[in-house]
Amino acid sequence: MKKPRTSVTKCMTLRLLHTSSLTGLLTGANERGGELSSGIPPGAAAYHHYVYAAHLLNSVLR
DSSP states (O other): OOOOOOHHHHHHHHHHHHHHHHHHHHTTBOTTTTOBTTSOOHHHHHHHHHHHHHHHHHHHHO
């Protein structure tokens, strides 16, 4: 019988997904003052990633 996924497991899964997507986003930085290729400063992109991750976590834990 399969073990049910706990909220800790879900959180760890989301953290891994979030970390890998954030790493991929930040490696797209170009040489123009550290901006991402979309023109968004890395700090702002990271902030929006955390906001989105929090939204996903709330959706999963409901």
